Amino acid sequence: MEPAAIASSIIFTVLGITIVIGVLAYRLGIKVLRADTYIVAGRALGFIVTFLNMAAVIYSGFAFLGAAGWAYSYGAPVLYIWVYGALAYTFAFFFAPRIWSVAKGRNLLTQADFFLWRYNSKLLMTLVALVGILFNIPYIQLQILTVRYVLDLSTYGALPSLHLAVLSFLLVVLYVFLGGMVSVAIANVFLGAIMLGAMLGGSLAIIGHYFGGLEGLFRAVAEVSPQHLAFPGAAGIHPVQWFITAAVGCGLGFWVWPQLAQMVFPARSPRVLRRSVVMTSWYHVLGIIWASLTGLAAVALGIKLAAADQAFIFLIDKTFGPAALGLIGAAGMAAALSSGAGILLTQASLCARNLYQQLVKPTASDRELVLVTRISVIVFAAIGAILAYVAPAQLVYLLLVGYAGITQMFPGWVLGSIWKWITREGVLAGLVVGETVVVLTTFVWSNPLGIHSIVWGLIFNLPLALLISKLTYREAKAPQG
């Protein structure tokens, strides 16, 4: 059997199993299809499903391949990925149960619902929904292109990878359309488990095979390219203050992403959430950290790659052959599709629940809401697929500002859930100024003084949001929280 046939048969078997699981979850798991069943799985998900669903959505195809790519290109700056995950989980352990309780008590289905309830502002709700939809469009496209990338590498360019990537994505759309969150979550249990096995198993095998352990790996990197082991890294553009601000900024912004809020709401209880966050922190330790070290392994072996993100897949192929390549390729595809499914459902939910039901037709029935969400799933999937064909590079600017831009919702989302005196005027003012600063410090004066644009945005956003909230609180109506 040809190597490409071996690898691709494993990849498409995994895809087939995923689709079957997703469709079966809909057939067996949903008795009555209501909006809360479709969007937040009736808030009934137990520990294993919540944990692996969360992990599968968090660790996208970009993270799966990109962490090794970062280590290969830059070296020490990859530590920000190690650290911000840990910071985000320590934060989520306390924050996620709190926001879950608020959402459960008020039947909030989306992050934008929270802003409407908390600030009684349709303007803020609309802004949050639009930001969530807009910034995630390139992420959907990115997941499709990651599948294409994985297929190209895993099949040695033997298959029409873009067509197959779009087809794979549309098959995933089928179960998202049918079962909503239930299908996404159950399928993600399978995908999340495959990803962890591949990241840990593949990385340990590579490091053990070539270096006998971590000491051998780091000693080899120290000889070949010592600049990979310290800041500002191999490219010389990531000083230590960049690391600190990127780690803190991304740690704070992590749970502001609407799709991650959407992964919190379906849990059965705060206890399930805490347990899931704990396990996801271990998933981070055992998965992404080890996967990133394969990038250093490529450096130590003196391998010249056409693209840095090939590091993990290239080493697996070179070392263990097409069957292992197929397994890692399947895991890379799993990472992309699982995140894509979660993001797609989140976009559709924001559109249907907040733009359609809250703004256009408040009398829309439950059944109608599910229908509009399903139509939105198709529309956003089509947009992602079309963009993957016609504009693969143009949306990179949205990706560049995506994380920093989303993080500017931190005061309204996080502080607003803790302090009653945060007002909509404060949140709005901070948001507008924060987003403006992010755009300026990304495109006009990139990361001034080596400080990440997320933090520049928050430096202006947070004090302004707090100050204006203090000034307007007495005049504002007491928040409902």
Next chain:
Amino acid sequence: MGTEEAVRSRERLFMWLAALIWLMVTVPAPFLNGLPVFVAGMPILWFWMLLWVVLAAVLLTVAYFVVERG
């Protein structure tokens, strides 16, 4: 196990410990950067970060059992 309010009151100690983790991965970074010292086979900067990322997971595990089970 207890009510959510009781759970939240038990959380407070761990909030401070979580804050300590945020400090320990950021503040020492400039001092450890580039030091030619290896610990457990890793440059001290990498070892330090790995140590605290693992400690964060350990802390959350302990916090879960203490907070949820009283």
